[in-house]
Amino acid sequence: MSGNRSGTLPFVGTVLPLPGQVPNGITLVSPDDGGLAASVVSRWPDGSASVVVLAGVSPFSANETRSLRLQAQAVPATTALGAARVAQLLASVAVEMGALGRAELIDFSRPERLWWANAHTICARYRLTLPGGARLEAVIDVQAFSSAHALVEVVIENGSMNSAAPAKPSGVAYNAQVLVNGNAIGSGDTAAAPEAQHAAFRAWYAAGWVGGDPGTRCTQAHADLQAHPLLFKCDRAGGDMAAYANDAYVPFGAGRQRGAGMGAGGDHPSIGPLPLWEARFLQTGDARAARAVEASALSVLGYNVNYRDSTTGLVPTFEQLAGRSMQSNWPVTYGPNDRMSWEVAHHPAAGLMAFVARPSPVYIEIAQKVAVWNGTWSTYGGTATGVFGRPYQGRGRAWCMRSLGHAILLTPGDLPWRAAALSSLTANVTYLDGWRNDAKARLNASWGETAAIAQDSAPNRPGFQEPLWFHHYLTTELHKLAAARLLGGTQQAALDTLADWCALQPVRWVNEQGNGAWRYVPYMYTLGRDAATIDSMADYGQQSAWAHSDAPAAASGTWMSFPDYKADTFAQYTANPTAGAYYPSYLWAALVAAVERRVPGAATAWAAVNANLVNLSSWRDGFASDPRWGAVPRSN
């Protein structure tokens, strides 16, 4: 809402109820706004609502912030808006592409799909084939309201393929304008694109309001959101989000994502359970951070992740893509890494928090597209499409699992994409169980390559070197997925078992090193004595003693770290005074997961960490400015 905006305005927001919180047959109402209307977008396996869109139309005064309490109530008998409402507000959506020509949609009575509809809003999908001889199309989502407002979102894609016989679209150059009811709402010049043309699998976005932007942002209270199993409770409050106040989407721009070198080494704010700006939105609920979340999620459209099945008009499912990978028979490009190219081991979360910031089918499909890109990148080593196998690295598996979970949560149950993605999740649990069941895994830690193939990360150093922080990434994400209970029955039980097994690693790390060696968290840990067979010792105390020729300075002290391949002595480590994107913080997040999972010994380990870190409070203050790993156990 701009400073001078007031009047009767629409608002729409997302709520992510916990499993069982809003059972089937129950909806959400508000004692503070009797007109509030809800639509369930997707459900948990028990039938309760997992994603709900709430909309209202209310009088607002300028700059007003309003809190609405929600309550449960049997679904009332109300009449939802229909496609006719869209047609009342929209006369045309046109794309003018210069010499290529013009395409226009004028019939809004027959949407391809209704994403949600209630008494205050309807969200309808349309598509428009564009001129130019390429397989360009405009994917149009309209959110029309009971007030005289409608939000029109247009994604211009060049990725339409028959999944059964896929062929890569050609690139095309143009300078286009998108018009709604004759008024320009945005433009895209492919000269700005990485290839100076609209290359296959890239897309751009334009949006505009009919009736004027109401300027309202409606979000679930961030403290409530932090209870969601796929998210986390933030340890420290955030500061001023002014840095995000001016974030804005630019076609083919990378926003805050890594425009070049997504796979490059070192930290980047996009890396983590959530990108930094999304974590800060979770931390604060600040509308400016929400703005950054949206702008940089939309920037993902500029990456090579956009494809659409020409028969269904939707993002293809893993079932449709069975047996396909980019290295052989799925013609989606990967690389080069110098230009807005996706990469599995460092890729950001995108879609979920943007949908929390503002519900839009664009964000559902961004999450789906990312998950499909990850699942079709490689089947090297004989894994199935949708399984994050041998070349993915441990961290890649963590992020791919996370992104898959986000997409599953958002995807409506009536879309075949969801069932296929759940199968992919199950297959990945089975794949990861290979480590749990392998005799080499004496210390509850996973390693790179495959469960059967252990590859030493530093062959020139004694023993078997492994970045345990990959395992910490995996632990935090598997915990979230298990806690979210996305699966059912034996599949969920297997996921729970796997998550518990992973979470025992940070617990054992602390409890088995009573001399304080747990405070020493290196870049590479000597997980075993043998480069080929790993050959871990029986516990972390023995293993760390084998790897170092001296002893830790004291049982109590600060977090310590070592940034190189292997420290031969504890004396080589240096203090890590502030939490952030660094190895002790990754371990911290994994330990928080273990505490939340209540695995055996977790409480003891948590107490030891709290009792023996002499600067714990000031160290944790680092999570205020960088909350990506700054979780704290929820008392649930």
Added chain:
Amino acid sequence: MATLLSKPINLVVQPASTAAQGWGDGGATGSVAGDVWTPGRNAAGVVNAASWNALPLNRWVQVGGTRLDAMDAVVKAAIPGWNDPGVEKWNGVTDAWNGMAIDPAGSRMWLKGGGHSASGNNGIYRFDALKMAWAIEDLPSPTAPWSTAYIGSRNGGSFTFCAESDAAAKAKIALGTLQAINDVFYDELFWDGKPTSRHTYSSMVYVPETNELVMVCRRLWRYSLSERRWTYKRQIRDQAAQFMSGENMVAIYDEATREVLVSAAGSEGIYRATGYNLTSNQWTNWGSPWNIYSGIADVRVGRRVVIVQAPQRKVSYGGTTGIYWDYDLDTRSVKANGQCQLADGLTQNDFAPDNWFYDSAALTYIPSKNRFWLFTLMASGKMELIEIDPTTTPWTARRAPGLTGAVPSPGKNLERKMVYLPLLNAVLICDNAGKDLSLYRF
């Protein structure tokens, strides 16, 4: 009947953060006629989205109603009797080798200029691109108290130098009592202590964390945009005998270290480069890799700074085809450096000869095209827009192709007044106080 949830859920409906897209949603569309755009604005003075969207893409337009000299009436209304004794008056604010501080995220720019005999106007003027309008950030000093001697700077002197302040400083130097911080110096007005007008080149930067402007020209000056006053002044490296004057200052704000890095060139000032940490208020040691005589233009590109010394026809002082430095602020190292190759018929002889000592080019970067635009002086005596392609080795310079509409033809002292604004995806040029701004929307 409604019941409580097992865990509470609350919705927060709040104003959306709309500052960036920032356009108004009013109905006034203004007009575009003859390559002059007259913006339509809402009641708050913000340009309406409908007006912005009516702009043609990839074409130069003039933005009607954006002459800086329109501020004359505003200043005179606020300060009765105010009269700039400079020979160029408002044009001296823009033209006397003056550049802007830029807030790309806020689509704002600040200009403080004057200097030489051109203008004694020491106000700060802000251009809000979302309003397409000038505003007075800080009024100029009243002229009524000024001495005859200072007013006489118009006769070949410089309004930068205030003899009364200089005398006060020298008296303190003689007594050994002159302080490096917040004391008197020749570059402030004796009557109110504000900085005199001066050639700012690229010496002024915007610091978002503290919402202030920092100017490193003659001395280091800090202006709080929150308090709307000059809050701090300090001798360069705390030594009265050494000042960042000369010519062609380039100030860079490194937000990662909270340092202002500044280089200067020209015929005076031995401290041609230094750093200053805004948090610790300590001078830091920084050396500029482009430590050359003069003639450079600068632009920030993310965490990089790109410096270009414009091509010059070789006569007697070593003219080049244009030297570039691509400087990484994170590593504090030059990632690319070389001499441009000229393409598409452009030759070194097309540029101003090196014995003109030209130091007023402007440089900006257009991310969507991955090209730099350099507006520089040619042998014809007019400025032309040169496009530099950084994707080749060495970088390639050519005349900017396909320019249509009201293509600007600035006077020669453009400096850091050609600005790409990311939220607008457009370039704005502020040439002369007597002209409307030029705009090119991509």
